Amino acid sequence: MTAFWTEADYDDHELVEVVRDAKSGLTAIVALHSTHLGPGAGGTRFWHYPDPKDGLRDALRLSRGMSYKNAMAGLPMGGGKAVILADEDRTKTPELLAAFGDAVDALGGKYVTAEDVGISEADMVAVSQRTSYVSGLPVGEGQAGGDPGPFTAMGIYHGIKAAVAHKMGRDDLGGVRVALQGTGSVGGGVARLLAKDGAKLVVADVDEARAKTLAKEVGGEAVAPEQIMSVACDVFSPNALGAILDEEGIARLDCTIVAGGANNQLARPQHGKLLAERGILYAPDYVINAGGIISVALEYLCRTDGNPCDINEVRKRIALIPERLKAIWQESDETGVSADVVADRMAQKLIGR
Known part of the structure; x- marks a missing residue:
């Protein structure tokens, strides 16, 4: 993989990190574009890329898009994204998800993750066993959260x-x-x-x-x-x-x-x-397409404050799109x-x- 700062989609990103855990088979890229408004928030994509450069490109472009998305949605969150480079069989194990959760946790709250393509609500539950910097988790009826x-x-x-x-x-x-x-x-x-x-x-x-x-x-x-x-x-x-x-x-x-x-x-x-x-x-x-991150962000922010988040607040904000x-x-x-x-x-x- 070439140096990320030479890529056409590099946009003065604050952090680009390649995570490897040989034991679990995890290879992931975490990109933080901007934390100007708050911690970088954006989902994790689980996808097979025949060329890892395509995974890097996705991480760079998607994280920048999350900066713009969160800002335009009026959320106190920056832009981040993670891409897990799946093998051809898209093998996903508890060990791999645990290793990814550890990688997110190691960033100390700079990045908050959630579902994206190839990642389910159940996967986020597994990741949440290793880090609190996660959203898109199951919630009670009438509360914001869950599948975005x-x-x-x-x-x-x-x-x-x-x-x-x-x-x-x-x-x-x-x-x-x-x-x-x-x-x-x-x-x-x-x-x-x-x-x-x-x-x-x-x-x-x-x-x-x-x-x-x-x-x-x-x-x-x-x-x-x-x-x-x-x-x-x-x-x-x-x-x-x-x-x-x-x-x-x-x-x-x-x-x-x-x-x-x-x-x-x-x-x-x-x-x-x-x-x-x-x-x-x-x-x-x-x-x-900001409706999902509105739900995910409000879920995370409310949980961080120790309060449930009313789903009507999510709907109200989505109606502003x-x-x-x-x-x-x-x-x-x-x-x-x-x-x-x-x-x-x-x-x-x-x-x-």
């Missing part, structure tokens, strides 16, 4: 409604055609919320059986994963892995809005401008600067950069 996926989905749903209003001048979703990429906890949750409002859904997932099951449930259509970005629709909603919006991906789009929960949807900074040039309204990912998106789009419309750049500038100001 449904809260992420809630924010994306609100954001799609705001995008439809801004771009299409519509206050309802009846008949609006939405193509969703990814049908897991987040994508599936978004689909169910949209279906209740009468949206017409097309879904796809690498797990094609799961996509077909969801399509049947919501009265939609399932297509092959390689087809979803070319579907004629009003809204394309990416809710799987990131970096899909490059020259080729954007050229395939047949939509007027891109609004979804995947992190780092733009492959490179210039691709936001390319979307704008095509007349496609973009909802910056770290603004629209559309207003942040509207402010970004309004400035973009007025200045001609693409929405992603407007959002980045707002976030950078908040974290003192």
Whole structure:
């Protein structure tokens, strides 16, 4: 692995650490982008990378995105992310999770972890046996916490409604055609919320059986994963892995809005401008998908203070996501600067950069 400070996605990160524990087989990368507003908060991704450089890139990009996300969500948290480099079989053992928990604990509270792709609520419970710097844990009824996926989905749903209003001048979703990429906890949750409002859904997932099951449930259509970005629709909603919006991906789009929960949807900074040039309204990912971190952060902060956190406070904060998106789009419309750049500038100001 090359020196992290030579990577294109290195952005003056405060800390980048490679963790190795030969006994358990753990290899992980922890990246802290900024702790200007508080401890770096962001989930742990468990993924197999044929090239470890891709894991480093993810850690760098995702941690920076978490700095921006937490700042724009008004949370007293900085940005961090961890990536566990899984083997080809994605072997996950109690020993590996324990070693990872020890690594988080050794940072002394600079980094607070939670679920991300490949990590479950049960995994976070295991990690919490080794460190208190963890969130996304099971909580009592009516309290904030647990799986952040449904809260992420809630924010994306609100954001799609705001995008439809801004771009299409519509206050309802009846008949609006939405193509969703990814049908897991987040994508599936978004689909169910949209279906209740009468949206017409097309879904796809690498797990094609799961996509077909969801399509049947919501009265939609399932297509092959390689087809979803070319579907004629009003809204394309990416809710799987990131970096899909490059020259080729954007050229395939047949939509007027891109609004979804995947992190780092733009492959490179210039691709936001390319979307704008095509007349496609973009909802910056770290603004629209902040629902999960709002839940996770409030859970952690309340627990640190020794108080339960009311789930209604989480919902109240998630409901503010559309207003942040509207402010970004309004400035973009007025200045001609693409929405992603407007959002980045707002976030950078908040974290003192």
